[in-house]
Amino acid sequence: MLVVQKFGGSSVADAERVFNVARVVTDKYSEGNDVIVVVSAQGDTTDELIEKAREINPDASRREMDMLLSSGEQISIALLAMAIEKLGFPVISLLGWQAGFQTNSVYSAARIKRIQTERIQNELDKKNIVVVAGFQGINRFGDVTTLGRGGSDTSAVALAAALHADICQIYTDVDGVYTADPRKVKNAFKLDEITYDEMLELATLGAQVLNNRSVEMAKKYNVEIEVLSSLKRVPGTMVKEAAKMEKMLIKSVAKDTNVARIMIVGVPDEPGVAFQIFSRVAKAHINVDIILQSVGRDGTKDITFTVAADKGAEAVETLREYIERVGAQNISYDTGVAKISIVGAGMETHEGVAARMFEVLGDAGINIQMISTSEIKVSVLIDEAQADRAVQVVHAAFFEDSLAL
Amino acid sequence: MLVVQKFGGSSVADAERVFNVARVVTDKYSEGNDVIVVVSAQGDTTDELIEKAREINPDASRREMDMLLSSGEQISIALLAMAIEKLGFPVISLLGWQAGFQTNSVYSAARIKRIQTERIQNELDKKNIVVVAGFQGINRFGDVTTLGRGGSDTSAVALAAALHADICQIYTDVDGVYTADPRKVKNAFKLDEITYDEMLELATLGAQVLNNRSVEMAKKYNVEIEVLSSLKRVPGTMVKEAAKMEKMLIKSVAKDTNVARIMIVGVPDEPGVAFQIFSRVAKAHINVDIILQSVGRDGTKDITFTVAADKGAEAVETLREYIERVGAQNISYDTGVAKISIVGAGMETHEGVAARMFEVLGDAGINIQMISTSEIKVSVLIDEAQADRAVQVVHAAFFEDSLAL
Numbered sequence: 001m002l003v004v005q006k007f008g009g010s011s012v013a014d015a016e017r018v019f020n021v022a023r024v025v026t027d028k029y030s031e032g033n034d035v036i037v038v039v040s041a042q043g044d045t046t047d048e049l050i051e052k053a054r055e056i057n058p059d060a061s062r063r064e065m066d067m068l069l070s071s072g073e074q075i076s077i078a079l080l081a082m083a084i085e086k087l088g089f090p091v092i093s094l095l096g097w098q099a100g101f102q103t104n105s106v107y108s109a110a111r112i113k114r115i116q117t118e119r120i121q122n123e124l125d126k127k128n129i130v131v132v133a134g135f136q137g138i139n140r141f142g143d144v145t146t147l148g149r150g151g152s153d154t155s156a157v158a159l160a161a162a163l164h165a166d167i168c169q170i171y172t173d174v175d176g177v178y179t180a181d182p183r184k185v186k187n188a189f190k191l192d193e194i195t196y197d198e199m200l201e202l203a204t205l206g207a208q209v210l211n212n213r214s215v216e217m218a219k220k221y222n223v224e225i226e227v228l229s230s231l232k233r234v235p236g237t238m239v240k241e242a243a244k245m246e247k248m249l250i251k252s253v254a255k256d257t258n259v260a261r262i263m264i265v266g267v268p269d270e271p272g273v274a275f276q277i278f279s280r281v282a283k284a285h286i287n288v289d290i291i292l293q294s295v296g297r298d299g300t301k302d303i304t305f306t307v308a309a310d311k312g313a314e315a316v317e318t319l320r321e322y323i324e325r326v327g328a329q330n331i332s333y334d335t336g337v338a339k340i341s342i343v344g345a346g347m348e349t350h351e352g353v354a355a356r357m358f359e360v361l362g363d364a365g366i367n368i369q370m371i372s373t374s375e376i377k378v379s380v381l382i383d384e385a386q387a388d389r390a391v392q393v394v395h396a397a398f399f400e401d402s403l404a405l
Numbered sequence: 406m407l408v409v410q411k412f413g414g415s416s417v418a419d420a421e422r423v424f425n426v427a428r429v430v431t432d433k434y435s436e437g438n439d440v441i442v443v444v445s446a447q448g449d450t451t452d453e454l455i456e457k458a459r460e461i462n463p464d465a466s467r468r469e470m471d472m473l474l475s476s477g478e479q480i481s482i483a484l485l486a487m488a489i490e491k492l493g494f495p496v497i498s499l500l501g502w503q504a505g506f507q508t509n510s511v512y513s514a515a516r517i518k519r520i521q522t523e524r525i526q527n528e529l530d531k532k533n534i535v536v537v538a539g540f541q542g543i544n545r546f547g548d549v550t551t552l553g554r555g556g557s558d559t560s561a562v563a564l565a566a567a568l569h570a571d572i573c574q575i576y577t578d579v580d581g582v583y584t585a586d587p588r589k590v591k592n593a594f595k596l597d598e599i600t601y602d603e604m605l606e607l608a609t610l611g612a613q614v615l616n617n618r619s620v621e622m623a624k625k626y627n628v629e630i631e632v633l634s635s636l637k638r639v640p641g642t643m644v645k646e647a648a649k650m651e652k653m654l655i656k657s658v659a660k661d662t663n664v665a666r667i668m669i670v671g672v673p674d675e676p677g678v679a680f681q682i683f684s685r686v687a688k689a690h691i692n693v694d695i696i697l698q699s700v701g702r703d704g705t706k707d708i709t710f711t712v713a714a715d716k717g718a719e720a721v722e723t724l725r726e727y728i729e730r731v732g733a734q735n736i737s738y739d740t741g742v743a744k745i746s747i748v749g750a751g752m753e754t755h756e757g758v759a760a761r762m763f764e765v766l767g768d769a770g771i772n773i774q775m776i777s778t779s780e781i782k783v784s785v786l787i788d789e790a791q792a793d794r795a796v797q798v799v800h801a802a803f804f805e806d807s808l809a810l
Contacts, residue, residue: 015460049480053487055420060487067498068483071476075454078473082458082465093472098547119547142503142524 001166003028006038006134006156011171011230012076013043022083024171024230025129029089034124036163038134038156039080041072062107066146070096073133081131092123093131096144101137101155103145110137110145112154115162132159153214161221168218168225170210175229176237177202177209180253180395184388187400191251195242198251201343201377215239242345250344250353253395255387257338260312261369264303264319266329269296276322277303284318286311290372290381304370306381309335337369338387341379342394354378360397366390406571408433411443411539411561416576416635417481418448427488429576429635430534434494439529441568443539443561444485446477467512471551475501478538486536497528498536501549506542506560508550515542515550517559520567537564558619566626573623573630575615580634581642582607582614585658585800589793592805596656600647603656606748606782620644647750655749655758658800660792662743664694665717666774669708669724671734674701681727682708689723691716695777695786709775711786714740742774743792746784747799759783765802771795
């Protein structure tokens with residue numbers, strides 16, 4: 001088997017952890033597999049480098065930021081390779097450009113265009129364990145680029161796709177994908193498998209297990225991902241095609257408190273108002289999640305939408321001039337809200353899932369402020385103070401036998 | 406003019422010093438010059454990285470050590486480029502491989518084979534200040550190599566040679582080359598110029614102003630070097646061809662206390678003994694400096710030689726078995742010695758320089774234990790406690806008017 005393994009920055013934060021990773025890697029190699037390991041920068045290295053840059057020039061060019069930040073993975077691949085050498089295994093470390101990662105030229109947020117796999121293939125043929133710097137590549141000018149934060153997941157999946165690896169194992173702080181946050185819901189359990197689409201919905205819901213772009217790429221190239229822990233040696237959760245797995249009604253209940261609700265009261269009930277508002281928000285590079293527009297009454301209507309919590313004030317400022325000009329009554333924002341979501345491919349073919357969710361929330365006295373749905377997801381916005389309890393009652397309703405649908 | 410400037414690790418140790426370097430560089434650029442800047446890793450970065458590696462694997466391969474250590478310059482070039490951006494000048498940083506440094510494959514002590522200058526030339530044509538990572542290159546396998554410690558001087562001189570630069574300015578902690586250590590000899594003065602050969606002799610004498618390999622390369626390709634300080638904005642010392650300068654009798658008086666004297670008493674006065682001794686020392690990778698052999702008497706002779714202070718015990722251990730086997734009386738070592746040297750191309754054509762040195766030392770009551778001479782150098786070994794006074798009286802004899810030869 002050809003196995004691609006990816007370890008994040010906290011997995012290689014110090015010498016002891018580097019050796020832990022080295023043992024996971026060499027155990028897999030000892031079973032007779034070809035192994036490629038993608039690693040991120042150690043622990044806080046990236047943040048420390050960013051701080052060094054800020055001290056000198058807060059407006060440094062992205063090209064030089066990428067030059068600076070890509071040194072972080074260079075350190076971690078060398079140290080991991082040294083630990084693997086110490087354990088007595090053949091190993092070689094490769095930088096992004098040496099591993100053939102060719103990207104476009106959007107510094108700090110580059111996209112992989114292709115991977116020239118000759119060098120890696122050559123090292124695998126020599127039976128070397130290949131340690132690859134995640135998060136980085138080069139553009140057509142021969143300049144170093146980075147894929148943006150979380151990009152090491154994408155590096156790993158892209159390598160697995162390019163080399164037709166049998167599996168891409170993403171090692172994280174958690175040992176898999178759970179039906180809910182196990183720290184908050186005591187009956188939460190680990191899923192054996194989940195579809196790409198479900199994983200994508202969970203990622204956007206703030207369950208930061210896998211970087212979204214990497215899941216999209218895995219789906220596109222049909223790369224099977226396993227999410228697992230580098231500390232516990234137990235099977236994790238497989239992320240793969242829906243056709244290959246048994247359908248569960250829903251897979252997970254997620255909570256996202258990184259939400260601000262923007263309320264605009266009394267805008268004219270005329271065509272083009274929503275366009276004017278949301279084009280201004282888009283121009284300010286603020287992502288909008290849920291949108292709710294009231295039915296017009298007395299020639300005015302209300303528009304409510306959600307953005308990331310730290311964008312609330314900025315969204316209001318961006319719109320204030322327009323809001324005043326069209327004579328709306330008021331614009332305000334509120335960060336005391338949370339988004340609770342259920343995700344599962346099963347709900348596509350099963351009626352009543354959303355209704356059941358609304359019912360258990362209502363029974364628990366939790367008021368729903370906004371609703372958003374997709375084919376495999378239902379999200380509701382509620383008071384932040386009730387968020388943990390909401391997750392518990394929804395989890396109980398869908399996953400715990402006594403309360404099953 | 407095309408100017409290559411080189412700054413060491415202490416010159417870029419923190420944000421303030423990085424800006425000081427940026428101002429030196431941009432001032433030179435503002436005068437209408439093309440400027441290439443070679444920098445080392447910041448302050449203690451290299452030592453910190455070596456410590457990280459030791460913690461994981463003290464016997465790490467040199468290939469992975471080079472991968473690790475080359476990240477140090479990557480950080481410093483990015484930070485310096487950011488500072489130059491902040492001052493409003495066009496700039497680009499380049500890693501060793503991007504700057505075209507092709508080396509052989511002796512990891513950790515690689516030699517530059519050629520520099521492919523297209524990329525740098527291209528950036529100069531665009532009127533960019535080019536910041537280049539010193540100390541590093543790539544070999545024919547596309548792997549990162551380092552030139553060994555002090556290699557950034559060599560990077561700078563090699564670039565100056567390849568691009569036919571008008572001058573290579575090496576910025577150091579001192580503002581030039583002095584007739585003696587100015588902290589010890591109050592009348593010591595800075596030389597305006599010095600020949601390559603004189604500089605080479607001074608470098609081997611422990612005056613660590615310039616890396617030796619870089620001076621050899623500068624001599625070979627006739628690159629004019631200026632040694633100067635990044636803090637004091639005053640002219641430094643030019644290192645160039647002898648033909649271009651007025652000859653001074655001697656240029657500098659140097660002291661080296663990093664010396665151990667090994668004494669072997671009573672070895673058989675037979676052919677092959679010296680070979681047996683010094684081949685054993687060479688095999689242990691210990692460099693021998695001065696050698697003194699007594700005239701044979703009663704069938705035995707004494708052999709005395711010097712090595713670096715920290716190699717004294719090892720040299721004795723290396724030889725003990727052989728010494729006992731041939732029935733020599735005794736082997737011992739002594740680190741309480743110092744080497745005092747005078748260097749100057751002028752002495753080639755001027756008799757009596759060595760004699761004058763011996764005379765002033767004798768007048769000062771300083772006993773000479775060993776003597777070594779080359780065409781442009783005279784070294785004597787004396788008691789370490791008398792070293793500073795020896796430098797003072799020799800300096801006075803050759804440089805101070807009242808005592809001139």
